[in-house]
Amino acid sequence: MKIIIGNRNYSSWSLRGWLAAKQSLLPFETELRVMDSPDWISGEAKADMPSGKVPVLWDHGEAIWDSMAILMYLADKAGHDRFWPRDMHARGLAYAMCAEMHSGFAPLRSACPMDLQHHFPRFAPSDAVMADVRRIEALWEEALTRFGAETGEPWLFGRFGAADIMFAPVCTRIDSYHLPVGPTASAYVTRVLDHPFVAEWRAEALQEDYPFTRYDVPGAVNISQEKRP
């Protein structure tokens, strides 16, 4: 298997697809396409991206694009238990949370693009952004309280899985943009950022040095690995 991703620093959907590939425990290669490069803009870099977007998983000569589809495909291939809770009610909630993340939270996503190399201590979230954050906190709290806690494991539905993967880039945003959240969400964000897969991605993202001007959020402060381990 091969997964095509965009810049690790910026591409939140690539992070989701790549985390799904890691979580499958199946062997795979990662191929990075530099977003906004001349090849990207000309479309040459997108020749093997059916929807023109990252991530794309290639397996047996077939493309599976879109991180939600990649999660579903890899659950079939690697075992549903690696991605979804077994209990039917928990699974229904996990599906709904992942689907809402997949098509929703536009204010948060557009105001706070993922950018792992910077933080934004003076970022002032709009009411719409904070409404998204409150909603996400409520969803996390429900999952953690009703289904996660009883397993003794610290993830949304107990074992690390699809819901944690779908919300991982939200965790990076809460951290980078200093978005105010309560103690439960704050502790969960820290756990996700420290998850070995997420930490691996973040470390590689900090090494990237590609010109990229699409996201221009005021007040960006560059972080070095020294300052933010």
Next chain:
Amino acid sequence: MKIIIGNRNYSSWSLRGWLAAKQSLLPFETELRVMDSPDWISGEAKADMPSGKVPVLWDHGEAIWDSMAILMYLADKAGHDRFWPRDMHARGLAYAMCAEMHSGFAPLRSACPMDLQHHFPRFAPSDAVMADVRRIEALWEEALTRFGAETGEPWLFGRFGAADIMFAPVCTRIDSYHLPVGPTASAYVTRVLDHPFVAEWRAEALQEDYPFTRYDVPGAVNISQEKRP
């Protein structure tokens, strides 16, 4: 089970969720909430909609919101074969197509809101809308040619399933807005509109008489059941 839907005439996501419930063959009730009514605007009508949006499936006191999640949940409950092709490659393509529909095609969706009571013979699609239509045609063609045709059944992946459900409101838009498509897509649109579940929904939508001013596409021509059987 109970599914909460919005106006049948306008709510394309409700159509998807309701088709999924029908396709499950499980017994369920349908509860319509009138969009843009005073209760809707005040939020009272949304008290049992966790994301504030339709559709929502209620089962065993648990809410599963979002049509993609409803599809996934009902596939677990009623059998994956009722929703997804069995072949791994076909399934990967079906997942990707459904996920792309779930989060994409914004130009088509915003320029051509579902409206089953009207048609728009003078609608002039923008380049962005036509790019969406061409992409959807290509996806349909790939599914029909590679996977649908060999089964002898006329749906995207052979048996009627999740992909047909996700694209059903696109079929109504191609019809209502007179969007130009080739013969393969045109024949597929007709088959979907004539599918018993879709026909049942359309017939009920034509009976609806609720004030609704959110969509104001110029050139709307009212259709009666007489004129468009």
